[in-house]
Amino acid sequence: MDALLVDKLCGENNFEPAAVKKALFQPASKSAARIRFKAELETPEDVLEALSSTRDKAWMFYDMFREAAFEKKKFLQFAGCNDGCTDKELVKAALVKANETVSVFSIQLIVDWLSLGDTFDKWDIHDTRINIPGSVADKNWSIVMPLSLEEMQDLKINGRIKEIVTSTGRI
Structure with a gap:
């Protein structure tokens, strides 16, 4: 809260x-x-x-x-996870659920996709927050990607991303 x-x-x-x-x-x-x-x-x-x-x-x-x-418990259940699932399992489940929607547009943050891999493993979780709801602050929307677009093309997680997008019928 x-x-x-x-x-x-x-x-x-x-x-x-x-x-x-x-x-x-x-x-x-x-x-x-x-x-x-x-x-x-x-x-x-x-x-x-x-x-x-x-x-x-x-x-x-x-x-x-x-x-x-009980929103965490409800979300875990919705995503098909249990209390013991890892952060990466939860991120993947959330991305799958978001992409399974029938909406024409299904847009997720690049931070969420990169969280499937190890890009943010050394970051403080609070530093990956894009903004704090209901507030205006210097840090809001100020995160900078730690990778260039060229580096992102060669990430190990690209296969998992393609699998999610393909299995949910997005491509």
Whole structure:
């Protein structure tokens, strides 16, 4: 969950941000941009109980939990992966799902395709983020590819990319 969004919702709805974060989210540093719901919260009603509030007053946190609490689990299931799949297996599964759509255009980021290989293995995962949703910052959209187009033509992953594109009927 985006920590700034939680702060914003608290301010707009007369909740104390520190109290909400303590009640609903796992401990994180004050500068953490992403925070996770506590594992013991299993239902949106648990959120209301943790806040000692009603759905009328705390609807935003009720809805936030309902929509986002298990999104990773839902996505893994949708992609055909389990909790133990590797990052590269998940990237491949996500690219396959995206390319299986019947939409005329199926456009994925070059970063996603390159993640099938070892291009970003030495990068800090936070440095591969293109932008932070809902924000304007110097780092947004500033990533530079670590490879030239000529180098990309000879990557070991090109066969896997072609396999995905071919098996999903894109070529």
